[in-house]
Amino acid sequence: MQYGFDRMTMTEAGPNASSFTIVLPTYNEVQNIRGMVEELLRLYPGINVLVVDDNSIDGTVESVKDLIARHPSVQLMVRDPKDRGLTASLMDGIVNASTEYFIAMDADFQHPPASVGDVMRELSAGHIMVVGTRNNIRALSATRRLASWGANFLARSFLFTHRKCRPSDLMSGFFGGDTAVWRGVILTNGKKFERQGFKILFDLMKFSPSGTMAAEVHYDFGERSGGESKLDSRVIISLLRQCGYPGRFVAALIGPLSRRPARRSKDQEVVATVRP
Ligand SMILES: Nc1nc2c(ncn2[C@@H]2O[C@H](COP(=O)(O)OP(=O)(O)OP(=O)(O)O)[C@@H](O)[C@H]2O)c(=O)[nH]1
Ligand SMILES: [Mg+2]
Numbered sequence: 001m002q003y004g005f006d007r008m009t010m011t012e013a014g015p016n017a018s019s020f021t022i023v024l025p026t027y028n029e030v031q032n033i034r035g036m037v038e039e040l041l042r043l044y045p046g047i048n049v050l051v052v053d054d055n056s057i058d059g060t061v062e063s064v065k066d067l068i069a070r071h072p073s074v075q076l077m078v079r080d081p082k083d084r085g086l087t088a089s090l091m092d093g094i095v096n097a098s099t100e101y102f103i104a105m106d107a108d109f110q111h112p113p114a115s116v117g118d119v120m121r122e123l124s125a126g127h128i129m130v131v132g133t134r135n136n137i138r139a140l141s142a143t144r145r146l147a148s149w150g151a152n153f154l155a156r157s158f159l160f161t162h163r164k165c166r167p168s169d170l171m172s173g174f175f176g177g178d179t180a181v182w183r184g185v186i187l188t189n190g191k192k193f194e195r196q197g198f199k200i201l202f203d204l205m206k207f208s209p210s211g212t213m214a215a216e217v218h219y220d221f222g223e224r225s226g227g228e229s230k231l232d233s234r235v236i237i238s239l240l241r242q243c244g245y246p247g248r249f250v251a252a253l254i255g256p257l258s259r260r261p262a263r264r265s266k267d268q269e270v271v272a273t274v275r276p
Helices: 033-043 060-070 086-096 113-124 142-161 179-192 200-206 234-241 244-257
Strands: 020-026 048-053 074-078 101-104 129-134 175-178 214-219
Touching: 020 033, 020 086, 020 113, 033 048, 033 060, 033 113, 048 060, 048 086, 060 074, 074 086, 086 101, 086 179, 086 200, 101 113, 101 179, 113 129, 113 175, 113 214, 129 200, 142 200, 142 234, 142 244, 175 179, 179 200, 234 244
Parallel strands: 020 048, 020 101, 048 074, 129 214
Antiparallel strands: 101 175, 129 175
16 A cells, blocks of 8 residues: 555656645644644645634644644634634635645544545646545444435435436535635535535535546545534435425425534533434
8 A cells, every 4th residue: 555645656647646635624623733743744744734714712723733744735824713614624725725625524533544646647637636445434333324324325316316426425514625616616516515515525416417427435434533523414405405395395304303513612511413
């Protein structure tokens, strides 16, 4: 297995790290963000990192500012507190990426930095969308596996009926794209995205240009390295809301039965998770 940009098989037209921006959404990731950014810079010298933070209260922002002082290729965007959302954060990150390509990934090491090189290679080969597909969904708990399978089935069925490209792991938060193409998709259709949702890849594919083909790279989905999960059973409701009028109808029916959103406070309760 190859690790890191400096050990990647290179051709003359191979990946150039400075053409990529890693978009890292964060909410209270002080335990992970510094290690994550430093690992990316170590593996892929010259790569750009854009941290999109939703007003973390644990020192994440200060930690990123400290990184910026030492690494000019790191940038920070702190978002409007009234517009919090994982999808909204990634939309902002993609639209504001200043390089030819972007790669979205979690900041908690669940998406391995060593697999970023595979995404870079496929993007450089000309694919406008490259999706990281989880190898080891079997390693998830039975409940989460079932939720993942069900959500993926629903999303893929929706895309099938709308004749859109269907990557096999639509629930993945690890993917990369041609910035100009997906910035255009977001600027044109962003009002129809589920901004407070968690599965932006599904929204992007819903509005993908006709003829879009997605390349896939496989990776081992790891354990969260530190800190707490921010997602909970709202993921299912928001995913339903992404599935047109029938989905919104079902979401409205079962929404009140689901837990109220966890409040984002320092002593945030840890909720039972059935997220995909
Ligand atoms: N900007 C922003 N980032 C968020 C928000 N919610 C989660 N994130 C980040 O999005 C990434 C994924 O969130 P996680 O809480 O790890 O979700 P998960 O991977 O499904 O859950 P775990 O398996 O428990 O880690 C992490 O980098 C979070 O810090 C949000 O509302 N805004
Ligand atoms: Mg995570």
